[in-house]
Amino acid sequence: MLIKKLNDVKKEEVNMDGAAGALKQLVIGSADGAPAFSFRVFTVEPGGHTPRHSHPFEHLNYVLSGNGELVDPDGNGLPVTTGDFAIILPDELHQFRNNGNDDFVFICAVDKAYE
């Protein structure tokens, strides 16, 4: 077993096409022995966003702090705030946007193959 604190995990800029002002921390993943799925944390700065994309795997999310939007396949921004959970299904077009004034920070749990 392993216990980790978020502040001890390196934060790296997300360099994917379509991302802006987004940082990633791989908190628990294959390097920690995770056999199947991993926990990452994304920090999206005010005005920032993750790519609007889809992929053949799901992710489960939990909002640690801030306010944002989860953009659905039709382009509607659904409000998500601290304490909310979400699931994005495989092949579902989606994007996280920060429309607040503070960092928008969330857990993104994903198959370790895509961590």
Place this chain on the structure above:
Amino acid sequence: MLIKKLNDVKKEEVNMDGAAGALKQLVIGSADGAPAFSFRVFTVEPGGHTPRHSHPFEHLNYVLSGNGELVDPDGNGLPVTTGDFAIILPDELHQFRNNGNDDFVFICAVDKAYE
């Protein structure tokens, strides 16, 4: 996609042998279309605990609130507090205990077969 709030999810007592003062909410699982793994939330009341057990699958955890102990295979209680992450590997003996005065609440992400 689906967004869920914890307060909208039914809370049920954990009736497993060895559990005391522990409640479970299945926040995102197979009923929501989760293809591989699920997010549950456990609330352990002051003085309560989950079973001391092991199982052939891992779980990944995030502490939402409170203070507790994660008991390792040797019986040592490792402190875990709000904001901590943890992984319990397959077949690893473990237990969560609440030694604080407030509810100890954490996410437990697990293969959907064991949700």
